[in-house]
Amino acid sequence: MILYSYRRCPYAMRARMTLKYANIEFEHREIELRNKPQSMLLVSPKGTVPVLCMGDEVLDQSVDIMRWAIDQSDPAGWGNVDDAIAQAWIEKNDGPFKALLDQYKYPNRFPELNQEAALEQALQIMLLPMEQSLQATEYLLGDQMTWVDIAIFPFVRQFSMVDVNQFEQLPIPATKRWLAQHLESELFNSVMHKHPVWRD
Structure with missing residues (x-):
C-alpha cells in the first residue's frame, strides 16, 4: 500500500491522520509539488495528493481515503455519524x-x-x-x-x-x-x- 502525500497539504493531512487512526500501514511517498513523480501521475492524472494505491485500486480523493480507512478499522467510533x-x-x-x-x-x-x-x-x-x-x-x-x-x-x-x-x-x-x-x-x-x- 502506497500513499503519495505532501506534508503541508490539508487534504493529505486528514488522510494521513485517518490512516494512522485506523492503524493502516503504508509506504509514505513525499512528493515535490513542482516535480511530481511520474508513477503518481500515471495512476492519478489529476496530479494532486493524497493518492492511495492498493494494488489495482486507487483512491485519489481524501474523503474517500478517510471513509475507506474507517471501514477497515474504527476503534473509537469515528464513523458513527449522521x-x-x-x-x-x-x-x-x-x-x-x-x-x-x-x-x-x-x-x-x-x-x-x-x-x-x-x-x-x-x-x-x-x-x-x-x-x-x-x-x-x-x-x-x-x-x-x-x-x-x-x-x-x-x-x-x-x-x-x-x-x-x-x-x-x-x-x-x-x-x-x-x-x-x-x-x-x-x-x-x-x-x-x-x-x-x-x-x-
Whole structure:
C-alpha cells in the first residue's frame, strides 16, 4: 500500500491522520509539488495528493481515503455519524470555506478581492457556525470526535496561521480550544514528521 502525500497539504493531512487512526500501514511517498513523480501521475492524472494505491485500486480523493480507512478499522467510533449532517459540513468546508481560505491566504493571487472581506465571509460561512456547534458540544457532531472533525481541522489550522494575531482576536473561543486540542494531539503530531522527497 502506497500513499503519495505532501506534508503541508490539508487534504493529505486528514488522510494521513485517518490512516494512522485506523492503524493502516503504508509506504509514505513525499512528493515535490513542482516535480511530481511520474508513477503518481500515471495512476492519478489529476496530479494532486493524497493518492492511495492498493494494488489495482486507487483512491485519489481524501474523503474517500478517510471513509475507506474507517471501514477497515474504527476503534473509537469515528464513523458513527449522521451521513447527511457530515456531508453538509464537508461540502461547506471543501467548497466555499476552502475558496475563502485561498483568497485570505494568497491576496496577491486575487487582487480584485478584499482580504478583510474574505475573512468576514469565512466567519459567517464556517467559523461562526462551528463556534455555535462547539459551544454546545465538545466536537462538531456531538461529544465524541468523528472523522468530520479530522476532515475540517487541517483547513482551520491553515486559516489560523495566515495572520495569527488576527485569528486570536476573532470571537470564537470554543473553536480555538477545539483547534488547540487537535494541534496538541499525539495523532496530529505523529503524521507531521518530515520525510525526504521520494523519487521515481
